[in-house]
Amino acid sequence: MKFLKVPEATIRRLSRYSRCLENLVRKGEKVVSSAQLAAHCGVNAAQVRKDLAYFGEFGIRGVGYYATELMHDIKRILGLNKEWRMAIVGIGNLGSALLLYKDFLKQNYKIVAAFDIDPPKVIGRVSEKLGKPIEILHPDRMEEIVKERNVEVGIITTPASEAQKAADQMVEAGIRGILNFAPAQINVPEGFILKNVFFTTVLDNLAYLLSSAKEIKKTVPGQRNRSETDADESLHGERGGGLSSG
Amino acid sequence: MKFLKVPEATIRRLSRYSRCLENLVRKGEKVVSSAQLAAHCGVNAAQVRKDLAYFGEFGIRGVGYYATELMHDIKRILGLNKEWRMAIVGIGNLGSALLLYKDFLKQNYKIVAAFDIDPPKVIGRVSEKLGKPIEILHPDRMEEIVKERNVEVGIITTPASEAQKAADQMVEAGIRGILNFAPAQINVPEGFILKNVFFTTVLDNLAYLLSSAKEIKKTVPGQRNRSETDADESLHGERGGGLSSG
DNA sequence: GGATGTGAAGTCGTTCACAGCT
């Protein structure tokens, strides 16, 4: 095990290994080899071993990895051995969906505050769907609430035009990690972390592949056999500068 | 201009260039250099030129690129010079949000059909928010409807347990491109294209960065100066095998 | 024997540097 820069791609794969291991453990597997895990995740076996090697030695030569143990090790590496408390800003369609989206909470992620510039407008409809009243707060109170509730992650689901302002308020409130769903380019100060989730970039990708496939491949007319999924590298991130949406 | 394999990353950047160019055109810029565009997008100027070089020559030496023209060229390359008709399966929280999410439709993407295994259950609440009645169909009718309405892209927003079934029905109906939001590993036959949008993978990434930043950097205590955003490479895709969410 | 951990090789993508147009 060396040290230094872990590729972003490695972290993404760890996230995947973790979920595959959950399945394998659920199926009762006690020990898994890098080859098995790799097959389940659709990656190369050496890749699995290399990824893990960034963080230590987790396996037993000649045997493999203890599934449960490895799963926990990976979760610890990813920082999932704690509860991450999140605040969401912008309770429109997407915001309220995330607020209600149960698959989200599976892994130690909890939304503990919701902000919108017009609380009364949204409080009713979200509460109704949730079945219990939900508290929607004005962003002016962000700093206070963030301190009070130990929020560490902010989610932006405002319209694009409001996204930078929301990010500024988060930064001001001391939130270090921001997940942005608004189709806007946001800047944050050094030391803060911004991740974008842009749907339409992925759609654009799909559109490109469909368009170019049509041109090139006259092959594969009506094949119906199940086969291993092809590549689908996709969800990405952005850097500085102009507006961009996903 | 050579030919051959265009990197996935290039396509993602084209998507970004396109949106930056929209802004620049809106601001009245007639001509932009690769350096300007690169600055706006937070990439290297040579990268911009290389990316474009995969598809032809679009600039004028000593001058730059005509902004509007380049924007249209890029959109054409991405396949955005047509309307993409989409069907969404699974009208839960996320599905109905996407159905109502206006920022989505900006670029030639239109949802023309919505499916759910229990239409009556969801039809009411979506219609209410939309202000007009919406038609929710049973997935059994997918093939018929897809043909009728020329659907080319499918969006999966079912629970994870139903995602593969939804994909199978899309494939059966002849939908070639699938965008999957369900936290599940899906397989599609050769010739079909699957892109995943996994929120929680991005969150895991954020969690990792926040955790490791805490360990390493005791620096950058209370910096408040605006600075160019740091890296935020992120939204990704998956391949074969096990369950994964994002 | 068998699977891990890892240097070395290979592949892919990015950046440099400059020739070539305008």
Next chain:
DNA sequence: AGCTGTGAACGACTTCACATCC
């Protein structure tokens, strides 16, 4: 003079192959 287009250098990530250890 200025900026594009592009071969060549560089760097990063992936895969191979094997020494190492159980």
